[in-house]
Amino acid sequence: MKRFLDLFNSFLEKIGMLFLLLMLLIVSTQVFARLTIKTTPIWSQEVATMLMVWFGFLGMAIGVNEKIHIAITFFTDRLPVIWKRMIFTIDEFLILFFGIAIVWYGSRLVYATRTSTLPATQWPAYMPYLMVPIAGAMIVLCTLINIADLIKFDSKDRLQKWGFNDDKH
Amino acid sequence: SEEAAVDTPDETPAATETITMRLAEVHAEGYSTTMGNREFARLVEERTDGRIKIEVYPGGVLGDEKSVTEQVQFGALDFARVSLAPVTEFEPSLNVLMLPYLYKDGDHMFRILNGDIGNQLLANLEENGIVGLAWYDGGARNFYNTQREIKSPEDMRGLQIRVQETRLMMDLITALGASPVPLPFGDVYSALQTGVIDGAENNWPSYDSTGHYEVAKYFTVDEHIRIPEILMTNTKVMESLSAEDQEIIRQAAREAGEYQRTLWLQSEEESKQKVIDAGSVITYLESNEEFQEAVMPLYETHGAGYGDIIEAIINTN
Amino acid sequence: MTSTSIAMLLLLGLFFGLLLIRVPVAFALAIPTFITAMYLDIPAMVITQQMVRGISSFSLLAIPFFIVSGEIMGQGGISSRLIKFADVIVGRMRGGLAMVNVVASMFFGGISGSAVADTSSIGPVLIPMMKEKGYDTDYAVNVTIASSVQGIIIPPSHNMIIYSVVAGGVSIGNLFLAGILPGVFLGIMLMVISYAIAVKRNYPKGEGYSIKEALTITRESILGLMTAVIIIVGVTTGWFTATESAAIAAIWAFFVTFFIYKEIKISRMKNILAKSLRTLAMVMALIATSSAFAWMMAYLRIPTIITETLLSISESKIFILLIINLILLLLGMIMDMAPLILIATPILLPVVTMAGMDPVQFGIVLMLNLGIGLITPPVGSVLFVGCSIGGISMERTMRSLMPFYITMIITLLALTFIPSLTLLIPRLFGV
Ligand code: NA
Ligand code: NA
Numbered sequence: 033m034k035r036f037l038d039l040f041n042s043f044l045e046k047i048g049m050l051f052l053l054l055m056l057l058i059v060s061t062q063v064f065a066r067l068t069i070k071t072t073p074i075w076s077q078e079v080a081t082m083l084m085v086w087f088g089f090l091g092m093a094i095g096v097n098e099k100i101h102i103a104i105t106f107f108t109d110r111l112p113v114i115w116k117r118m119i120f121t122i123d124e125f126l127i128l129f130f131g132i133a134i135v136w137y138g139s140r141l142v143y144a145t146r147t148s149t150l151p152a153t154q155w156p157a158y159m160p161y162l163m164v165p166i167a168g169a170m171i172v173l174c175t176l177i178n179i180a181d182l183i184k185f186d187s188k189d190r191l192q193k194w195g196f197n198d199d200k201h
Numbered sequence: 202s203e204e205a206a207v208d209t210p211d212e213t214p215a216a217t218e219t220i221t222m223r224l225a226e227v228h229a230e231g232y233s234t235t236m237g238n239r240e241f242a243r244l245v246e247e248r249t250d251g252r253i254k255i256e257v258y259p260g261g262v263l264g265d266e267k268s269v270t271e272q273v274q275f276g277a278l279d280f281a282r283v284s285l286a287p288v289t290e291f292e293p294s295l296n297v298l299m300l301p302y303l304y305k306d307g308d309h310m311f312r313i314l315n316g317d318i319g320n321q322l323l324a325n326l327e328e329n330g331i332v333g334l335a336w337y338d339g340g341a342r343n344f345y346n347t348q349r350e351i352k353s354p355e356d357m358r359g360l361q362i363r364v365q366e367t368r369l370m371m372d373l374i375t376a377l378g379a380s381p382v383p384l385p386f387g388d389v390y391s392a393l394q395t396g397v398i399d400g401a402e403n404n405w406p407s408y409d410s411t412g413h414y415e416v417a418k419y420f421t422v423d424e425h426i427r428i429p430e431i432l433m434t435n436t437k438v439m440e441s442l443s444a445e446d447q448e449i450i451r452q453a454a455r456e457a458g459e460y461q462r463t464l465w466l467q468s469e470e471e472s473k474q475k476v477i478d479a480g481s482v483i484t485y486l487e488s489n490e491e492f493q494e495a496v497m498p499l500y501e502t503h504g505a506g507y508g509d510i511i512e513a514i515i516n517t518n
Numbered sequence: 519m520t521s522t523s524i525a526m527l528l529l530l531g532l533f534f535g536l537l538l539i540r541v542p543v544a545f546a547l548a549i550p551t552f553i554t555a556m557y558l559d560i561p562a563m564v565i566t567q568q569m570v571r572g573i574s575s576f577s578l579l580a581i582p583f584f585i586v587s588g589e590i591m592g593q594g595g596i597s598s599r600l601i602k603f604a605d606v607i608v609g610r611m612r613g614g615l616a617m618v619n620v621v622a623s624m625f626f627g628g629i630s631g632s633a634v635a636d637t638s639s640i641g642p643v644l645i646p647m648m649k650e651k652g653y654d655t656d657y658a659v660n661v662t663i664a665s666s667v668q669g670i671i672i673p674p675s676h677n678m679i680i681y682s683v684v685a686g687g688v689s690i691g692n693l694f695l696a697g698i699l700p701g702v703f704l705g706i707m708l709m710v711i712s713y714a715i716a717v718k719r720n721y722p723k724g725e726g727y728s729i730k731e732a733l734t735i736t737r738e739s740i741l742g743l744m745t746a747v748i749i750i751v752g753v754t755t756g757w758f759t760a761t762e763s764a765a766i767a768a769i770w771a772f773f774v775t776f777f778i779y780k781e782i783k784i785s786r787m788k789n790i791l792a793k794s795l796r797t798l799a800m801v802m803a804l805i806a807t808s809s810a811f812a813w814m815m816a817y818l819r820i821p822t823i824i825t826e827t828l829l830s831i832s833e834s835k836i837f838i839l840l841i842i843n844l845i846l847l848l849l850g851m852i853m854d855m856a857p858l859i860l861i862a863t864p865i866l867l868p869v870v871t872m873a874g875m876d877p878v879q880f881g882i883v884l885m886l887n888l889g890i891g892l893i894t895p896p897v898g899s900v901l902f903v904g905c906s907i908g909g910i911s912m913e914r915t916m917r918s919l920m921p922f923y924i925t926m927i928i929t930l931l932a933l934t935f936i937p938s939l940t941l942l943i944p945r946l947f948g949v
Contacts, residue, residue: 049791052582052798059579059765063758070361071380074371077576084582088573088806091799092544100796101542101803102854106896108540123541130545133552137566144275144563147329148291151367152383157290160574164566223817261686262816262864268571277564384759385577387687391756 034190037177041097044090044170051087055080078152085160089167096127097174099193113196120194121182124175131171138164221254222438224280225269227261233468234282234337234430235259237461241335241432244453249446255280273435274330282432284339286367292326297507300500301373301425302493303514307338310427311462313514322510330436334454337430338465344421345408346400347393350484351421354378354495363389363401369503373425376496386411393417406465409472414481421484423492432458521558526818529554533811543857544800548807551814560817565810572809572860573802576761577683577690581676581801583764586794587745587771588630592639593790594775594782596742600625601643603739605724606732608709613716614724615648616661617709623665624672624705625739628746629771631675633892633900636666641907653721655908656918661712663904663915664922665705667889670855671882672701674749674767677855679760680805681881684812684863688877690760691753695947696878696940700886703939704929711925741774754947801856808860821865828869835873839934842866843887850891854899858888879940883933890926893919 062076095101108116141161148157181190224242228234235257242255263269266283270291273281289295304310313319314336323333344351346360358378364370366383374381382398392398393416400417402425408414432454439447477483486492504511532550537543548569555562591597604621611617619640626636641662648658670677673694682690727735745767752758758766776784815821828838846866849858862884870880892900895912905912933939 045792045795048795048799049788052586052791052795055579055582056586056765056768059583059762060769063762063766066382072383074366074368074383077366077383080579081574081576084579084802085570085574087582087798088802089570091795092803092806094795095542095544095799095803098796100800101544102800102899103540103542103546104537104852104897105540107538119539123539126536126541126549127545130549130552133562134566134569137552137563141275141563141566141570145271148271149293151287151290151365152371154368160570161566164570256819258816262821263813264568264571268567271567272564275561275563277561385687387682387689388691388756388759391689391691391754393756395756397756 075153086163089163093167093170124179128175135165135168222279225263226259233464237457241457248449301496335432335458338462339430340404341424342426345417347417360399405469405472414476418481544803544807547811568810568813569806572806580761580764583768584676587768588635589790590771595779597639599739602735609724613721616712620665627669627672633666636669659904659908670889671697692944695944808857846887855888882940
């Protein structure tokens with residue numbers, strides 16, 4: 033399961049990098065077209081912006097798995113390990129709640145916007161929202177595994193994400 | 202169970218209970234649409250003896266026009282005042298109202314909007330959960346540029362004109378022989394100043410308030426497009442109200458619309474005077490026939506399927 | 519208690535509570551927003567909608583590009599050349615390496631908007647070098663982190679773009695122009711204080727270069743500095759939008775790094791993109807969730823209430839501006855820059871506008887103020903990075919950081935009360 037998660041995560045990162053390159057390509061093409069053939073593709077801003085939204089939500093999920101989202105560690109750092117472990121488990125449950133919320137409300141948003149369109153591409157208006165429930169599902173998966181790690185408290189490399197190192201447990 | 206089926210008197214809303222509703226507005230305090238909304242809120246509160254209170258949120262704090270339209274649609278907001286343009290993404294048949302060179306003048310447009318055609322199109326909108334309450338005026342959009350007076354489509358040839366990134370506007374500029382350049386609104390001033398673009402298009406008050414008249418002095422009153430504003434609410438919000446309150450809200454919205462239109466026309470006059478005094482060259486067209494001809498293909502593409510409505514609009518006096 | 523006041527307590531109380539128990543800031547913003555929406559019975563779809571809206575802006579697209587180009591420059595030898603270039607200019611003064619540190623940060627600020635990036639690319643080179651030449655470690659860290667804040671004020675700066683978007687379209691070109699003078703001013707102030715301490719502690723002078731060496735270094739580093747020129751000229755003339763110029767800058771940095779300097783292999787791009795992805799994952803999540811939080815605050819009219827309260831306390835413009843700076847400094851101690859810009863701007867911009875401050879000037883004041891927050895405890899990302907590079911405790915760094923805080927606060931007050939410091943250059947350009 034964890035091996036699957038690692039593979040999955042590196043797959044997500046590749047997609048993220050691809051989005052990043054695509055955005056760069058689209059915007060450069062836009063400038064180039066405007067300066068040379070004096071016009072710009074009608075879809076460029078809309079598509080590039082949509083890619084950024086997808087990228088943002090993808091990154092949000094990757095961040096949960098890799099614990100790169102900034103948090104204030106100042107107060108919890110001063111607590112004994114047993115307290116930390118309890119608090120971090122609560123934190124994971126809270127993030128799990130967030131994941132479930134964006135799966136549920138993200139899907140409803142996709143459904144609610146199914147009839148309207150985007151102004152330039154005329155694509156369905158739910159396109160930018162599509163990544164929200166997907167990212168939510170990934171967050172749910174990651175937090176469930178994190179919770180299991182915190183309860184079992186044995187996988188050294190994964191526990192390092194919370195700053196637990198050997199001597200402290 | 203048996204008991205649950207028994208018809209217990211639900212907490213029926215007491216007649217004295219006050220409801221607070223929220224209205225989103227993207228323009229700032231003091232702008233004609235914001236003042237129209239405030240008038241709407243005042244009338245509703247007065248006529249319901251304070252039972253319905255409407256709070257206006259100006260300045261776009263609850264989101265841009267597209268976003269607040271969605272919020273009204275799924276019931277997070279009770280009212281919003283938005284331009285017709287984003288609403289067409291919810292109800293494509295409304296597009297027909299924005300076809301270029303469609304109306305004779307503003308009065309003509311309001312006769313259409315407030316007549317059978319307008320009512321029919323608003324009824325279509327209700328299928329999306331949105332109730333259009335009243336039309337506000339957004340004036341006519343006109344071309345302005347840094348290069349020359351525009352008297353015919355011939356003069357537009359080769360100009361780079363900034364537009365919003367929508368298919369209709371891009372096609373319109375192309376049909377007139379110019380090149381459309383989608384740029385963020387805030388970048389237009391410096392782009393005009395430095396010659397990145399040759400022109401843009403907007404209504405009188407925006408031409409004035411953005412300061413674009415300082416850098417692009419040739420203004421042609423071609424009135425290529427009229428995009429009215431719409432005050433909207435949600436179907437469920439309306440259904441939750443008594444028939445009497447619904448009528449109060451509809452009537453108050455109509456009156457607020459008329460009030461806004463008066464303010465709008467005043468602001469158009471003030472801006473017109475200001476830019477003329479500042480040295481803008483205003484070109485009035487003797488006839489816009491050539492322009493109309495040039496954009497005919499757009500009636501095919503953007504008005505496809507609505508030929509009868511288009512004809513009815515043209516034939517309305 | 520009305521349901522609105524309960525909702526306000528829920529929103530703000532939960533937010534601070536979650537921060538305390540180490541819930542990542544992005545989620546500490548989003549979770550209370552969802553709960554408040556549920557309490558108020560607002561369709562919570564609006565929260566997800568606002569999260570998407572928050573990052574769905576073409577202007578914000580500049581951020582990924584700036585971060586990618588910053589990463590290319592950090593890994594690909596542009597920053598080491600900027601340090602040498604600074605050494606050529608100011609290295610021979612007393613406390614030379616401290617001067618080099620400040621000037622290098624001014625240059626680096628011209629190509630990156632990130633103080634953390636500045637400390638993490640200049641710090642590992644200069645802090646050990648300073649230690650070796652007999653500077654105290656705390657001083658080396660102090661100078662590095664304090665001067666890194668310049669990167670946020672000297673254009674380009676992705677934080678200014680965030681501000682421009684939330685402030686309702688304050689011109690990015692104007693903000694960039696407005697940042698030049700304050701950035702240089704801050705640099706000079708920091709050089710003065712660093713010099714004074716260097717004289718007192720009798721730190722050494724640098725050795726200097728031959729004319730030939732100096733010319734080579736200048737020529738090479740100018741290619742890197744061109745990135746800044748492309749962006750600033752492009753944006754202020756209107757040739758490019760900020761987003762487009764950021765894309766061009768990334769391509770330029772790529773070109774200079776891989777085709778002229780050739781210090782790293784093209785395969786390093788994978789690492790560069792991966793690191794950018796991590797930074798961006800954090801930044802974008804914060805922008806998304808704080809937009810939703812800001813929506814809820816607007817819905818509850820919290821900005822209006824704060825404005826009215828502040829204006830009712832005193833009518834004195836000076837007092838109001840001082841209070842606002844104080845509030846921001848305190849918030850900056852516990853919160854990071856991007857979410858604070860997103861949350862504080864809609865609340866405070868109306869107040870300062872009523873007090874007669876130009877939105878462009880407020881943008882720069884906000885940048886410096888929150889920049890100071892990056893080097894104050896308990897939460898200061900630049901402070902943390904600096905201490906870990908120097909290998910000393912936060913407490914020891916703090917002990918000698920005071921003169922730098924005072925210098926920066928004097929600069930902050932100057933920016934607050936002398937409008938022409940910020941507005942002079944934008945006005946010269948007539949925009
Ligand atoms: Na910068
Ligand atoms: Na530095």
